[in-house]
Amino acid sequence: xxxxxxxxxxxxxxxxxxxxxxxxxxxxxxxxxxxxxxxxxxxxxxxxxxxxxxxxxxxxxxxxxxxxxxxxxxxxxxxxxxxxxxxxxxxxxxxxxxxxxxxxxxxxxxxxxxxxxxxxxxxxxxxxxxxxxxxxxxxxxxxxxxxxxxxxxxxxxxxxxxxxxxxxxxxxxxxxxxxxxxxxxxxxxxxxxxxxxxxxxxxxxxxxxxxxxxxxxxxxxxxxxxxxxxxxxxxxxxxxxxxxxxxxxxxxxxxxxxxxxxxxxxxxxxxxxxxxxxxxxxxxxxxxxxxxxxxxxxxxxxxxxxxxxxxxxxxxxxxxxxxxxxxxxxxxxxxxxxxxxxxxxxxxxxxxxxxxxxxxxxxxxxxxxxxxxxxxxxxxxxxxxxxxxxxxxxxxxxxxxxxxxxxxxxxxxxxxxxxx
RNA sequence: GGAGAGGUGGCCGAGUGGUCGAAGGCGCUCGCCUGCUAAGCGAGUAGGGGGUUUACGCCUCCUCGAGGGUUCGAAUCCCUCUCUCUCCGCCA
Numbered sequence: 015x016x017x018x019x020x021x022x023x024x025x026x027x028x029x030x031x032x033x034x035x036x037x038x039x040x041x042x043x044x045x046x047x048x049x050x051x052x053x054x055x056x057x058x059x060x061x062x063x064x065x066x067x068x069x070x071x072x073x074x075x076x077x078x079x080x081x082x083x084x085x086x087x088x089x090x091x092x093x094x095x096x097x098x099x100x101x102x103x104x105x106x107x108x109x110x111x112x113x114x115x116x117x118x119x120x121x122x123x124x125x126x127x128x129x130x131x132x133x134x135x136x137x138x139x140x141x142x143x144x145x146x147x148x149x150x151x152x153x154x155x156x157x158x159x160x161x162x163x164x165x166x167x168x169x170x171x172x173x174x175x176x177x178x179x180x181x182x183x184x185x186x187x188x189x190x191x192x193x194x195x196x197x198x199x200x201x202x203x204x205x206x207x208x209x210x211x212x213x214x215x216x217x218x219x220x221x222x223x224x225x226x227x228x229x230x231x232x233x234x235x236x237x238x239x240x241x242x243x244x245x246x247x248x249x250x251x252x253x254x255x256x257x258x259x260x261x262x263x264x265x266x267x268x269x270x271x272x273x274x275x276x277x278x279x280x281x282x283x284x285x286x287x288x289x290x291x292x293x294x295x296x297x298x299x300x301x302x303x304x305x306x307x308x309x310x311x312x313x314x315x316x317x318x319x320x321x322x323x324x325x326x327x328x329x330x331x332x333x334x335x336x337x338x339x340x341x342x343x344x345x346x347x348x349x350x351x352x353x354x355x356x357x358x359x360x361x362x363x364x365x366x367x368x369x370x371x372x373x374x375x376x377x378x379x380x381x382x383x384x385x386x387x388x389x390x391x392x393x394x395x396x397x398x399x400x401x402x403x404x405x406x407x408x409x410x411x412x413x414x415x416x417x418x419x420x421x422x423x424x425x426x427x428x429x430x431x432x433x434x
Numbered sequence: 435g436g437a438g439a440g441g442u443g444g445c446c447g448a449g450u451g452g453u454c455g456a457a458g459g460c461g462c463u464c465g466c467c468u469g470c471u472a473a474g475c476g477a478g479u480a481g482g483g484g485g486u487u488u489a490c491g492c493c494u495c496c497u498c499g500a501g502g503g504u505u506c507g508a509a510u511c512c513c514u515c516u517c518u519c520u521c522c523g524c525c526a
Contacts, residue, residue, distance in 0.1 A: 056484060059495045066495095069507045073452040084506045091506055254444090254481085375481090384481080 127335030150353025363392030
């Protein structure tokens with residue numbers, strides 16, 4: 015949710031932002047509704063003040079005098095009740111439209127509406143020789159027996175997978191590697207809840223809007239998170255943080271659940287796009303003035319992690335029209351996937367400025383009073399896709415897979431050999 | 435799952451229909467005092483919305499777990515929900 019004062023004081027800023035996102039909206043009508051609701055609220059409050067004032071004297075009176083005073087103020091009470099109901103109704107109507115407005119786009123976000131409009135910022139690493147990296151992760155999985163998609167389909171349906179043997183070892187090695195890399199920077203490791211209330215999804219900007227992407231458990235009124243960003247952001251909801259403790263940094267581990275509705279026929283091969291995967295996520299709460307540099311910092315940590323694993327990648331500045339509703343700006347790292355012969359997203363870091371903190375009511379004490387913090391998130395390691403990138407990029411001509419140096423201390427093998 | 439007890443300001447804790455956004459204590463901030471990292475004295479100290487002001491500020495409304503209801507008036511009465519704690523059961 016963005017600041018209402020934008021609507022009142024600088025509607026042109028709002029208009030520009032919406033236009034960059036490719037959204038059309040009658041801003042003037044919204045502004046009028048906003049004015050009206052305030053007018054009605056104000057007159058309701060006047061009645062209420064009158065009623066309260068009368069109540070004070072009633073408390074002093076007795077007998078007939080009291081009865082007369084009560085009947086006099088009853089009319090005021092009735093008027094207040096009606097005015098309040100109208101004000102509430104107008105608020106609700108305004109709110110319903112206001113929550114749908116996405117975050118203001120950062121001026122430095124890339125222009126355009128589509129995924130393809132993202133601007134490439136850097137490129138790192140050397141793509142493997144196509145003559146060597148000939149097998150995709152599904153083939154490698156079958157040869158090695160460390161990935162079983164058929165049985166997963168039998169048990170759970172499409173878009174699931176069993177990871178087996180060395181791939182499991184690699185998963186936990188990646189987790190260790192991420193924690194060991196990030197903890198020195200002050201990231202506090204967290205294992206988060208994966209079942210949350212709707213409020214957490216609302217607060218992070220997924221609701222309203224993305225209901226069809228989220229698994230729900232209606233019997234308990236809970237939802238499965240698609241990313242630990244949700245549980246991490248909501249962790250400090252309704253809190254006023256001490257400014258001296260900022261920035262707060264967390265690195266969360268959780269399984270992520272995504273319905274992937276509307277992606278039929280897209281990325282159907284292997285485990286590139288699945289309903290369930292594990293992910294390590296960075297999250298930071300910081301002062302507003304620090305969020306741009308925090309965003310760069312998160313991107314730097316992501317690059318550090320990818321580079322350590324020797325995976326070739328590029329960084330893109332995501333186009334305004336392709337941003338999620340809560341993001342003002344977003345960088346993706348796209349790894350080279352030999353099996354697809356192109357770069358695909360393996361991390362994503364967003365500066366959500368005060369969009370989430372306003373909804374979640376996360377402030378900090380400053381000299382100027384209580385201010386909303388800024389929140390930022392960034393993938394540390396999305397395990398599934400990183401495993402694919404690893405095995406596809408580091409496969410050898412004979413089908414074996416070299417384990418990157420940085421993982422050696424976490425696994426008891428430095429190469430995955432084909433089974434005899 | 436069964437039985438019971440509770441959710442009040444940063445924390446503890448009073449308050450069972452009227453001048454209560456709320457006694458008291460702790461903590462914290464500022465000032466005073468004190469020759470010794472303490473004690474004492476005084477003042478201040480919740481969040482949010484709206485109006486007004488260049489601004490300091492002033493006015494006003496809402497919030498005592500959440501949402502409804504009764505009433506001229508609710509922290510206090512009624513209903514629903516929710517969370518926490520204790521005991522029993524079950525359980526990784």
